[in-house]
Amino acid sequence: MSGRRSRWRTILFVPVAIGAATWFVTQVPQDAGVDQPFEVEGAVGETVRLGYADLTVTDVRVAQRIDGEGVAQAGGVFVVVDAVWEAAARTLSIGGAELVDAEERTHAATDRSGCATATSAAPAYGQRITYCFDVAPDALEGAHVRLGRGGEGESGAFQRRDAVAVVDLGLDEAALDEAGAGEALRVEGPAPVVDARPGTEGDA
């Protein structure tokens, strides 16, 4: 009898232990440092050093229409962000790009009309990329981009404990005047540049 009781105790111990551990993990608040990315702030024209790569947002433009591989018309307005990536030590993929507005709404980049949502970067030379975000006009004011090598995934799953650049775009409603209904803004796909650093010859 005691052997059978001991076996039942063992069998019951497993689900009880799993349940208790699950309860404990969900109840104890996690330190944000456990799974949050390391944000490195910058501004347009500044080089942001992320450890694995340097990033320079070289220009920010606003347009109703863009023209790369055919003309694309914005549902809202296109925020066109030109950037240059230069890897620190080895070739790597750059897959994270989102625009966050002042209300914390997140916006994904589009690959319409030759715009890129991802690229690769290598050491020793810069890789130019143009990100395009089709956003509502009220998203311009106070908008910033979050650019990194990891994609956003689920709740930033691929950026956990990794560096991400947060670059304020310096946009306001006046930028809408620039968007206008004139000629479509020319955009080009990713390509290497001679030197990514601002102020140097061959600057992107």
Place this chain on the structure above:
Amino acid sequence: MKHARNAAPGLSGVARNLFASLGTTGKVVTGAVAAVLAATPFGAWNAVADDAVPLSAGTPVEVGPYEVLIEKVVSTRTLGDVRPLDPADKLLVVVAEVTNTSDLPAHAYQLADIVPAPVGAGVVDREGRPVADDVATGDRPLPDRYNIADAGDLDVVNPGVTYRVALVWNQDGDAAPATARVDLAGLDWIDEGFAGLDDEYWLPTDEITHSGRFDVEPPGSAGDDGEAGGADGGSGSTGTDA
């Protein structure tokens, strides 16, 4: 030992005895419950179109992250540069306005999950086979999607942004329906998927949430002349030729 075995009739024996002890009404009710339970794996509990909220032209409704407004349904020979797979067929176009009302970007491909192929409009699949009216929502052929403003494809719809889109199916060349039933199917937000393997996404339910009959504008009608194609400007599309 023999009489001991006979004393235990077993589960089926208990059920048989219990059923025999019921009155006529009890037997009927029990039989009906058993029939529904038996039909459960075959969709006994699925939503049907009759339960759907009425849908009409120009009335916005909320589906998943989108506000969807069905504008009209058009039958046309061509839509700008878009042509049916079989030249003898036509295109059936649902023109809609969609707005992302959430705080997160939405995948435009889910518009195909939200707007299944219209029913009773002579839609054919990519092999040219007619699609029966009673085909389940998730099994109807998927449309091609176009942003009417530039005749291009859409990959993402960001918060607060509205697009006028054309959802396009192949339609039997001989079909000339006066009306078609347009359904909208729901999406469920999955905050945390099973075992945490896949979180935070919109899952198609394939259940019809809204349904309504729409007039089908025939080829050559006034509304078909470039409106459905909506290819004003953009990459070389010029509207319909009908």
